[in-house]
Amino acid sequence: MRACLSLNDIPEGIPMKVNIGTQLVVIIRRGSKVWAISPYCPHRGADIWKGDIVDETIRCYLHGYIYDLNTGAPILIPFSDKYSGWRETGNLIRFPVDEYGGEVCITIP
Numbered sequence: 001m002r003a004c005l006s007l008n009d010i011p012e013g014i015p016m017k018v019n020i021g022t023q024l025v026v027i028i029r030r031g032s033k034v035w036a037i038s039p040y041c042p043h044r045g046a047d048i049w050k051g052d053i054v055d056e057t058i059r060c061y062l063h064g065y066i067y068d069l070n071t072g073a074p075i076l077i078p079f080s081d082k083y084s085g086w087r088e089t090g091n092l093i094r095f096p097v098d099e100y101g102g103e104v105c106i107t108i109p
């Protein structure tokens, strides 16, 4: 499934939730860059869209993990020297985004 919207309809630096078919997706824009991710943190499932966007990362509000929006990988795990098993996490689930002259299209596999 694929959905398109205008770049101008995506707020700058504020995660926006949309439904694409039955999939809930969070869209994030920084300037002309756009990412589409799952709304759930890969650590323990918190609503990651409630977190903070800093540059091209998102910080989960619950335990402070920071994920790179470009790769989905965690780049900061607080207190990783303690509770090592509990601290394990996966990557953000990311959805493909294409941009065509001011239009942004997101594909849900």
Ligand code: FES
Residues within 6 Å of the ligand: 041, 042, 043, 044, 045, 046, 060, 061, 062, 063, 064, 065
């Ligand atoms: S649930 Fe997001 S950092 Fe733990």
